[in-house]
Amino acid sequence: MAKVLMKGNEAIGEAAIKAGCLNYFAYPITPQTEVAEYLCRRLPEENGVFLQAESEVAASYMLFGAAGAGERVFTTSSSPGISLMGEAISYMAGAQLPAVLVNIMRGGPGLGGILPAQGDYFQATKGGGHGDYRLLTLAPASVQEAVEMVMEAFTLAEKYRNPVMILGDGMLGQMMEPVEFPEGLTTAPSNKDEWATNGMGNRNSNKPNIVKSLFLTDTDLNENNLVLKAKYEEMKKHEIRYESYNTDGDYQLLLVSFGMMSRICKSAIDDLKEEGIEIGLIRPQTLFPFPDEAIRQAVDKPSCKSALSVELNMGQMVEDVERCVHGKRPVSWFGTAGGVIPTPEEVVAEIKRVLG
Amino acid sequence: MAKVFLKPKALADTHTHYCPGCTHGIIHRLVAEVIDELGVQDTTVGVAPVGCSVLAYNYFNFDFQEAAHGRAPAVATGIKRARPDLTVFTYQGDGDLASIGMAEIIHAANRGEKFVTIFVNNAVYGMTGGQMAPTTMPNQISTTSPAGRDVADVGMPIKVAELLAALQTPAFISRQAVLKPKQIFKAKKAIKKAFQYQLEGKCFSMVEVVSTCPTNWGLTPVDSLKWAEDKLLSYYKLGDYKTPEAE
Ligand SMILES: Cc1ncc(C[n+]2csc(CCOP(=O)(O)OP(=O)(O)O)c2C)c(N)n1
Ligand code: SF4
Numbered sequence: 001m002a003k004v005l006m007k008g009n010e011a012i013g014e015a016a017i018k019a020g021c022l023n024y025f026a027y028p029i030t031p032q033t034e035v036a037e038y039l040c041r042r043l044p045e046e047n048g049v050f051l052q053a054e055s056e057v058a059a060s061y062m063l064f065g066a067a068g069a070g071e072r073v074f075t076t077s078s079s080p081g082i083s084l085m086g087e088a089i090s091y092m093a094g095a096q097l098p099a100v101l102v103n104i105m106r107g108g109p110g111l112g113g114i115l116p117a118q119g120d121y122f123q124a125t126k127g128g129g130h131g132d133y134r135l136l137t138l139a140p141a142s143v144q145e146a147v148e149m150v151m152e153a154f155t156l157a158e159k160y161r162n163p164v165m166i167l168g169d170g171m172l173g174q175m176m177e178p179v180e181f182p183e184g185l186t187t188a189p190s191n192k193d194e195w196a197t198n199g200m201g202n203r204n205s206n207k208p209n210i211v212k213s214l215f216l217t218d219t220d221l222n223e224n225n226l227v228l229k230a231k232y233e234e235m236k237k238h239e240i241r242y243e244s245y246n247t248d249g250d251y252q253l254l255l256v257s258f259g260m261m262s263r264i265c266k267s268a269i270d271d272l273k274e275e276g277i278e279i280g281l282i283r284p285q286t287l288f289p290f291p292d293e294a295i296r297q298a299v300d301k302p303s304c305k306s307a308l309s310v311e312l313n314m315g316q317m318v319e320d321v322e323r324c325v326h327g328k329r330p331v332s333w334f335g336t337a338g339g340v341i342p343t344p345e346e347v348v349a350e351i352k353r354v355l356g
Numbered sequence: 357m358a359k360v361f362l363k364p365k366a367l368a369d370t371h372t373h374y375c376p377g378c379t380h381g382i383i384h385r386l387v388a389e390v391i392d393e394l395g396v397q398d399t400t401v402g403v404a405p406v407g408c409s410v411l412a413y414n415y416f417n418f419d420f421q422e423a424a425h426g427r428a429p430a431v432a433t434g435i436k437r438a439r440p441d442l443t444v445f446t447y448q449g450d451g452d453l454a455s456i457g458m459a460e461i462i463h464a465a466n467r468g469e470k471f472v473t474i475f476v477n478n479a480v481y482g483m484t485g486g487q488m489a490p491t492t493m494p495n496q497i498s499t500t501s502p503a504g505r506d507v508a509d510v511g512m513p514i515k516v517a518e519l520l521a522a523l524q525t526p527a528f529i530s531r532q533a534v535l536k537p538k539q540i541f542k543a544k545k546a547i548k549k550a551f552q553y554q555l556e557g558k559c560f561s562m563v564e565v566v567s568t569c570p571t572n573w574g575l576t577p578v579d580s581l582k583w584a585e586d587k588l589l590s591y592y593k594l595g596d597y598k599t600p601e602a603e
Contacts, residue, residue: 023438049437054463058430061423061460065434068421069401069442073434091424197419197435199442201398210413212404212422 003178008143008168009034011179012076012102013042015150018184021072021100022048025062027055027081030114031170032104035076056081060088060101067097068211070196072154076102078170079120080111082128089163090129093228094213096195098157100150101135102166104173107338115339116170118259118312124165125288125320132225134232135165136239137287139258143177145285154185156239160231161195167287169312171260171341232289241285242294245269250303251280252355256295256321257310258284261342265310268347279351280304287317295324304329308354310347311335364388366397368417377570377577380408382534383476384415386544387447390551391418400443401435403428405457407449408482408569426457429464432471443554444471450491451481454514458490461520461562468525468559472550475516475562478569479588486572490514493587498572513591517564521597527553528561529598533589535566535581546596558600566592 006014013035016024024039036052043050049066053059059075067073077085082103092099103124107117120128124137136156140146146168153164193203197211215221243262246269247254257265262283269279282298284291299307306329309318318333325331334350336342342350363369367388374380391397397418404412406425413420423431428446436444453461453475461473480498481487488498488505491513495504505513517531528550532543543565550561566588570580 023434025434051433051437053430054459057427058433058460058463061427061430062434062437064423064427065403065421065431065436066438067434068431069435069439071438073438087424088427095422197401197421198439199399199401200418208413208417208419210420210422212413212420214410214422 003180005176006143006179007034007174007176008146009104009173010038011143011147012150013038015147015181016074016100017042017046017048018181019072019151019154020185021074021154022046023066023071023073024049024075025051025053025059025066025073026075026077027053027059029078029081031106031116032076032078032102032173034173035102056084057087060085063099064088064092064097067092067099068095068197070192070198074100076104078104078106079108082120082123086129089135090131090133091213092163093133093135094131094224095211096161097163097211098161099163100153100157100166101163102150102168105167105169113339114170116260116312116341117337117339118169118261119316119337120167121287121311121313121316124167125290133228134235134288135163136160136235137165137167139167139285139287140172141259141262141283143172143175144179146172147179147181151182151185158190160235162231167259169260236289239286240289240291242291243283243285244294244298245281245283246273246278247280247282247298249278251278251301252303252305253279253351254295254298254304254307255279255281255310256284256307256317257281258287258317261310261312264342264344265347267344268351271344271348272351290320292324295321299325299329306330306332306354308351309333310342312341313337364392366391366400366417368415370414372415373411374408375571377568377580378408379534379567380476382540383474383565383567384412386540386547387445387474388416389544390548393548394551394555396443396551396555399441400445403432403435403444403446405446405448405452406483407452409447409449409476410483412447426452426455427460428452429457429460429469429473433464433469436469436471440470443551445474445551446471447474448476449482450475450477450479450489454490454516462523465520465526465560465562466523468527470554470557470559472554473562474547475564476567477516477564477592478567479513480569480572482569482572491516493591515592517562517597520562526560526562526598527558527600528596530562530596531564531566531592531594533566533584533594535568535584539594553600566594
């Protein structure tokens with residue numbers, strides 16, 4: 001398929017359709033409303049379901065219902081809307097339902113602002129809703145990567161029967177880049193007859209399927225948590241993805257940065273190279289599971305004096321980097337929030353400050 | 357010997373956890389009989405609420421989803437939109453539907469979602485131990501209105517059937533009771549109509565059922581029926597509030 005020039009938000013909508021997802025429920029919020037405006041035209045052409053819900057709360061439970069019936073489901077929102085979906089995300093994780101959710105992050109807390117930010121890192125990777133659960137979280141750094149990750153997210157959601165979060169930011173949603181769509185998925189979730197409420201008669205079964213997250217006895221609930229935990233451990237074994245940049249040589253400092261911010265970090269690395277200063281970068285593509293081992297090894301390199309986490313927030317991912325480095329090297333954070341985007345020069349200046 | 361009273365196929369072969377004199381069990385049976393009579397057990401998906409009927413999925417013999425508190429209409433919307441061939445209903449209490457889930461029920465009804473809602477109004481929060489509900493009667497004592505519901509402070513009880521019937525889109529809105537055999541027959545008729553309308557592709561139906569909660573009313577099962585008949589039915593008037601034929 002030829003490359004086409006598309007806005008991030010529209011490409012994300014098209015990617016879901018190409019992945020065989022024909023059920024979209026959402027509520028408008030800047031800076032991702034173009035996904036809904038795109039899909040309300042495109043989904044009817046594919047005989048799909050587009051529904052503007054009365055709130056993000058309702059949208060996320062429509063997702064729950066349709067996912068529970070064994071259908072591929074998709075929603076998009078931005079930070080305040082994702083907070084409202086927190087309850088349903090926890091219920092979906094507890095009931096083991098596959099779903100794909102996209103957060104095109106804006107600045108917070110509260111109503112915050114509409115400019116790009118990465119302030120929902122904790123919300124995506126550490127919780128957001130109640131109880132012990134994890135979201136497989138993918139962080140694209142270009143429109144092309146967003147397309148590929150959205151499409152892969154459906155496969156991952158179904159493989160693990162767990163919600164998958166795509167964590168982008170307002171820049172990604174609003175920018176136009178050339179994209180090429182990979183081969184799509186066509187089949188429905190393969191094992192759905194074992195768990196989905198798709199009608200007993202439709203699967204020639206005389207046993208009802210129940211979709212629920214309620215386990216009233218302590219042993220049953222502990223058991224469900226152990227099942228979930230085992231899946232999260234499997235994700236850590238098989239799904240970690242990251243990109244290394246300029247890590248072959250002897251770099252003095254390791255940058256860790258995800259999403260659009262990582263592109264600015266790469267420019268800073270290129271600029272410093274011209275001055276003869278080598279800096280490496282690890283860009284986690286999965287935020288959960290986090291590339292612990294890759295960061296640990298990269299920081300262990302004898303030439304590497306310290307690690308610097310660069311984020312569009314007040315220091316969230318840095319806690320994971322500290323966990324990986326485990327005191328072996330100094331770890332620091334550099335970032336901005338609320339839509340202020342650091343320039344490569346500012347990142348360069350911070351690197352020089354850290355190197356002393 | 358011919359058996360004249362059998363357990364409906366759509367009802368599971370088990371004991372319920374409901375208190376003696378609670379009418380949840382009667383309403384479950386009516387729903388199961390209707391599903392049997394319409395022959396839709398194989399394509400039905402129920403949505404359970406959070407409330408005393410949270411375990412409803414254990415008492416029926418077809419597919420079920422357990423929603424979060426108040427969200428059953430959104431869950432049912434997702435199921436029915438994605439799979440219009442399935443027969444879908446929600447079963448909700450008055451705290452679930454008329455308090456925390458008010459937005460979801462109003463908008464599902466107003467969009468004309470093609471599912472049925474069975475709304476059990478027992479004028480109290482049963483599961484959490486008898487707190488005030490939006491449907492609690494004036495001066496009715498509950499654990500969070502120990503001096504009786506003060507309408508100057510918290511307003512009058514919400515009449516859900518009238519509220520939803522004020523919307524233009526819904527097909528069938530009815531209020532029934534299960535306090536006497538005659539009412540039970542009528543309630544079943546209404547529930548059957550609601551499911552039939554769904555099968556005919558007509559939009560949203562709700563049957564409100566005035567029910568009892570002897571445990572949290574602090575009354576015997578027999579006195580509960582009397583109290584409901586006197587106090588609830590004089591405020592919550594029975595009948596059809598909206599029918600497709602009247603449109
Ligand atoms: C978000 C949330 N808030 C509160 C609760 C606690 N809770 C469980 S059941 C219930 C009230 C149910 O009352 P009602 O809907 O009237 O049903 P009944 O038990 O009377 O049948 C409440 C408040 C909950 N489970 N979830
Ligand atoms: S607490 Fe009330 S509503 Fe709940 S089972 Fe007992 S009688 Fe029924």
